[in-house]
Structures are given as structure tokens and as C-alpha cells.
Amino acid sequence: MPSSRIDPASDRSVYRQIADILRGKIESRELPPGGQLPSESSIVADYEVSRVTARRALSVLVTEGLVTAEHGRGWFVRRQPPVRRLSSDRFARRKEGKAAFTVDMEANKRAFAVDVLYIGRGAVPAGAAEKLGLDADAEVIIRRRRYLAEGQPIEYATSYIPLDIADGTPIAEPNSGPGGIYARMEDQGFVFERYDEEITARMPSEEEARILTLPVATPVLHLVRTAVASGRPVEVCDTVMDAAAFVLFYSLPAR
Template identity: 75%
Template sequence: MPVRRIDPASDRAVYRQIADHLRQAIESHELVAGTQLPSESALVNEYGVSRVTARRALSVLVTDGLVVAEHGRGWFVRRRPPVRRLSADRFARRKEGKAAFTVDMEANERTFTVDVLYVGAAHAPAEVLERLNLPAGSSVLVRRRRYLVEGQPVEYATSYVPLGIAAGTRIADSDPGPGGIYARMEDQGLIFERYDEEIRARMPSEDESRLLQLPVGSPVLHLVRTAIASGQPVEVCDTIMDSAAFVLFYSLPAA
């Protein structure tokens, strides 16, 4: 990095000026993903500031989601693989044996892995049962997955499927087969009509931060999708997304 100087006449705090310099280096790709930032000691020597000021500058970048602190190693530019999520179009290729996330990854030319965390019968939250038109206290088939893009967790999803649809099918297996669970539903003769999605931004829970390895202060996108097939809700998918890793794309008809 070229040497940058603090402006003593500026009303911007010194630690924020240092953070601005580092942010500029990251956004200009002078410091690329995975690169180690200058240490606290290096910043102290370069800017003539205290270690506390240097640490505050680095902490600003952590809060902004640009940097991660690795205990005993230092500060690194965060790997943030952006994924362009293709809205409802992503569901249209299940007949080719491709699940929606696979379609997104192919469109973005990204490599990915899926951690299947749980598959089995369990009770569902009241809000989910209401969306599925099921009585209070009903059990459903629950599928929990974590998606990683190039080794970085970006999404955590939980699907809830009525047992009357899932029981005795590959929907209840860890690997539901080509096209995912929607293709298995179509094997039963269900005809998909629409997908209703609600999206909001919020701060993550402690468990969500841990699963997605989020820096402190990083928000998530909370997406809830209800799939409607043959006149009935057949799945509710509750998804937590690293907001820094996704661009949501929707193409809407003009009339």
C-alpha cells in the first residue's frame, strides 16, 4: 500500500481516516480477498498513532463487513463471493434435474457445496403451520441445509414439508435426487403454480452469525418462501442469507 497521511485539519476522527484509507485499498482491489491487512503495529508506525486507535480503525472495517479478524493471525480482507440470485426463473429448470441453488451457481460460474444439517420429522413454528394450512402442533418433514460458495458460507435454509407429501418419498432422504424436492413433488403429480416470497433485512441471531461466519454487525436477508402446487401450500422455506454475498434480481412484467 502507498503511504497515506492523516489530515490534522479534518473533523473526521483519526481512526476513521485510517479506516477510510484501508477501505479505499480494498474497494480498488489493491487489497484483494484473503489478503492480510497491515498489523496494528504497522499502522502505529505508519500513522504515528496509538495501538488503540489502530485497533479501532480495523474494527470499523470488521463492522462494515469488509474485514475478518482471525485470532492469533491478524486481519484479513473478507472473502465475499457475490451471487446474483435469479428470482422465480431459478425454479424453472428442475425438469432438467437442477435445483434452484444449482441454477444460481451455474449462472454465476461459482463452485459450491451443500451441508445437509438435518432431515427428519419435527414440530414446526406456528407461523409455518399457518402458511401450510396445518393444525397447531402438527409435525412436518424438516430439511436444514447450509450452502457454501467457494468455501464461504452464504446461506442457511430450513424447508418445512407436510408429512402427507414427504413421507415415503426421497424428499425424506438427505439427497432427494435430481431437481430437488420440487421435482419429487412433481413425480407425485403435483403441478406448481407459484412461489410467494417475503424478504426483509435484519440483524442475525447468535446461531445464524455462527453458521454463516458473519463479522460483528453484519445484517442478513431473511427470506420466507411458500410454494403453491395443485391449489395447496406444499413447502415453506425459511432462508437466512449473508446480505453481503447476494444481489437479488427480479424481472417484473410491465402490465
């Protein structure tokens, strides 16, 4: 009888005790990913609490990112997205006419897909303008796409490329050809020198949560990469990733 494990006189509030019990069952896999939790009414009956208290216990687990509710169906343990490992040599490995993302996903043996959301001209945002050395009101080629792994959206990326490099070239087209946009820049004679990456983590905006179909209480990794070739910044790529789906690797030489 589960209610025997609840101590109303405890310092720990009843809703937290119920959350602890459910969390334990999730961690022990007694409730596996995708599995259904007891309904609110059965929690009310089992633990002899009000419905508000039962829901409060569940909301603790929502905040921890462990469970989600489906209206009319029930409460379920969240499935973890497949993890993608991004190595710092992912651009060095860009070979054989394949884009970095493709190389990376093949290295991880994952089924993947790309949604093209927008490709064309647009105004450059302030941060990217500064990094590209452009005026605040400049136009650039914008490439916005969403990456999916095994059907789940995991990454939302926007590239900004100066018009003098991209306009009228395959870089401004949905299909930029073998090797991706970096290969097209190399075709133009650009020699890549380095990629500067800036990483933060935060909670997603409402729009980001919608695009990545993130439940509440799941953070994102935000990576802004500036590609530098032949002495000038040639691309700023702003990437928002479902944090649960990524591990980033960097190897730094000591000297």
C-alpha cells in the same frame, strides 16, 4: 511518511482519518482482498497514535465489513464471496431431473456443494404453520441444509412439508431423487401454481452467523418461499443467505 496525512486539529477524529486512509487503500486495491493490513504496532509508529486509537480505526473497518482480524496473524482485507444470481424463473427452468439449486449454480458456472444438516420429522414453527394452514403443534417433515459455493457457506435453508405429503416418501429422505422434492410432489399428481416469496434483510443472529461463518457486521437476506400446488400450500422454505453472495432478480408483468 503516512503521519503527514493525519491532522490532529481536524474536525474529523484521528481514528476516522486513519480508517479513511486504510479504506482508500482497500478500495483502490492497493490492499487487495485477502491482503494483510499494517499491524497495529506499525500503525502506532506510522501515525504516532496510541494503540487504542489504532485499534479503533480498524474497528471502524470491521463494522463496515471490510476487514477481519486473525489472532496472532494480523489484520486482513475480507474476501468477497462469489456472487450467485437468483432469477425469478429459477423454478420454471427446473427441468431434466435437476433441482432448482443445481440448475441455478450451473447457470452461474460455480462449484457448489450441499451439507445436509437434518432431515426428518419435527415441530412446525409458528410462521410456517400459518402459511401451511396447519395447527401450531403440528408435526411436519423438516429438511435443513447448508449450501456452499467454492467452499464458502452462503445459504442456510429449511423446508417444512406437511406429513400427508412427505411422510414415508423420498421427500423425507436425504436423497429425494432426480428433480428434487418438487418432482416427487409432481409424481403424486400435484400441479404447481405459484411460489410466493417474502424478502427481508437484517443482521444475523449469533447462530446464523456461526452456520454461515459470517464475520460481524455482515447482513443476511431472509427469503421465505411458499410453494402452492393444486390449490394448497405444499412447502414453506425459509432461507437465510449471506447478503454479499446474492443478487435476486424478479420480473413483474405490468398487467
